[in-house]
Amino acid sequence: MNLKKLPKALLMIVFSFSTILTACVSQTPHQNNNVKPKQTALAPKEVNTSSSILLNEIMAWAKKGTVKDCPFNALGSTIEKAKSEWGEPDKVDLAGYGSYATYNKKNIVLGYNKAGEIFDVRSYSKDLKEISDKMLVKSFGQPSEVKDNNNEHIYVYELGPELQFKIIIPKSSNVIDHISVFNTKRAEANNDYILDIKGKSNQLTEQAWTSMQKWRKDIVLFSKSQENVYINGPDKRKVALTFDDGPDEIITPAIIDILANHHVKGNFFFLGSRVKEHPNVVKEAFDQGNLVLSHSYNHVELTKLGNAAIREEIDRAGKAIKSVIGKEPAILRTPYGDTNVQVAEISKQEGYSIVLWSIDTLDWSQKDSKNIISNVIANVRNGDIILMHSDSDKSETKKALPLLIEELQKRNFEIVDLQDLLNIKAYQ
Known part of the structure; x- marks a missing residue:
């Protein structure tokens, strides 16, 4: 074809079409032209990239003794420090080794011992609801222990001699409810010799x-x-x-x-x-x-x-x-x-x-x-x-x-x- 003899407008169309074809070919340089390219399948939830990134962040925070969006940790923080920065908690409950202060707007619960030392940092972030048990094991490997606790499974990962990372998954679901970074030494501090109360009377109903x-x-x-x-x-x-x-x-x-x-x-x-x-x-x-x-x-x-x-x-x-x-x-x-x-x-x-x-x-x-x-x-x-x-x-x-x-x-x-x-x- 003699391109010089073509009208100018038609010449522009030819060049545009040629460019499109070149671009398409460059995206699949090793592809056989006789075989249609396969469409990329959607990634299953178990290998979702954004969730994988989130899991990596979660583990990185856990190794520091805390959870994302919480400036307090289970290694050196106190409840007094938390109160000075976040104010009084919405409620305080007694459970396990001590008291648990709930900050609803933060989606954070802080467990602290008799000395006021924070030993448990929990997150109830909505992002956690997107992570399944399969994703968890795929990213972190098999846990050190899986506890069967009433209506939930607790996946426990040992992060050191004192620090545990716990993931709580309800039995009715396969996604995370909340996570916990737990300091066993602090949890047991001041609680190592507490007696139960003795004494009886046959005059009581x-x-x-x-x-x-x-x-x-x-x-x-x-x-x-x-x-x-x-x-x-x-x-x-x-x-x-x-x-x-x-x-x-x-x-x-x-x-x-x-x-x-x-x-x-x-x-x-x-x-x-x-x-x-x-x-x-x-x-x-x-x-x-x-x-x-x-x-x-x-x-x-x-x-x-x-x-x-x-x-x-x-x-x-x-x-x-x-x-x-x-x-x-x-x-x-x-x-x-x-x-x-x-x-x-x-x-x-x-x-x-x-x-x-x-x-x-x-x-x-x-x-x-x-x-x-x-x-x-x-x-x-x-x-x-x-x-x-x-x-x-x-x-x-x-x-x-x-x-x-x-x-x-x-x-x-x-x-x-x-x-x-x-x-x-x-x-x-």
């Missing part, structure tokens, strides 16, 4: 006993997450004798004398309202070297009060005691052991540790000296805090006390005050 058992389990779990709430002391051959609900004119003075005669110290949790009625008894308890501590002012359930009322109960009792002995206590026993996050936090703000008990003699229920002694001797362990009472109807407690002290000493238990046992200050 079945319903009352069931309720008590539930409370005991819940309060022990709760204490693990609170740095200022104690159930027992360390694993040393020491115990503490504590007495609630005094003072009175008969039983409390008798108990003070018994302790003095046996050269041991006790811990009196006095009610502020009764301190004003019997200041001389309070002064005598203090002068004999016993700890004079707070049991609130009116012996009401603090968890049923508002913040101001809780603070008033603590403050009034502290001031009443200080007016007699010249010192305000730094240890509080909540009435009935009734304690929650709100009560613990306000107590901390007021300068108080909350000390409960690990053995309940139940001298208020089964008022029998033999049962009181048996509840202690049959259950006593290192670090036990023993609960008794010193109000006016506890004559059996007074009767049991000398025998109880002697039996503990025969078993080589040192009877100490709570300041010694727990290494905390008794007064502010």
Whole structure:
């Protein structure tokens, strides 16, 4: 063909068509022109590129002890730091090794221990819902362990001697619900010697006993997450004798004398309202070297009060005691052991540790000296805090006390005050 003789417009069409053909051929340089090119198939979800990139990012963050979009980690961060930057969480729940703070807008949950150290960083990001179990194994390989936990599977990947990466997948689905970066050492910190609460009474109804058992389990779990709430002391051959609900004119003075005669110290949790009625008894308890501590002012359930009322109960009792002995206590026993996050936090703000008990003699229920002694001797362990009472109807407690002290000493238990046992200050 003589291109020079073609009209100019037609010549342009020819060149354009030629260019298109050249471009098409250049995209498949090794393709046989007689074979039609195969169409590229859509990638299955299991090998989706964007999800693969996300998984790589997730693992990279996990190795740093955290999750994407969270500036706090399970290696060195604290809940106080999180609160200072993110504010108060939407809610705090007790579970496992400690407390879990939920930040809904962040899709993040932070688990922290009694010392406030973050040990668990969880993400509930919507992006995770696009990742299946098959993708997970394809990208990360087989997990170290797969746990079957009620309605979910937990894929566990070990990232080091202390760090675990957990992926939680509901059994009803094959996609991720949430992920967790978990520090086992921090999770177990301060929780290595927590005793369960012992003591029985045949005077309790079945319903009352069931309720008590539930409370005991819940309060022990709760204490693990609170740095200022104690159930027992360390694993040393020491115990503490504590007495609630005094003072009175008969039983409390008798108990003070018994302790003095046996050269041991006790811990009196006095009610502020009764301190004003019997200041001389309070002064005598203090002068004999016993700890004079707070049991609130009116012996009401603090968890049923508002913040101001809780603070008033603590403050009034502290001031009443200080007016007699010249010192305000730094240890509080909540009435009935009734304690929650709100009560613990306000107590901390007021300068108080909350000390409960690990053995309940139940001298208020089964008022029998033999049962009181048996509840202690049959259950006593290192670090036990023993609960008794010193109000006016506890004559059996007074009767049991000398025998109880002697039996503990025969078993080589040192009877100490709570300041010694727990290494905390008794007064502010």
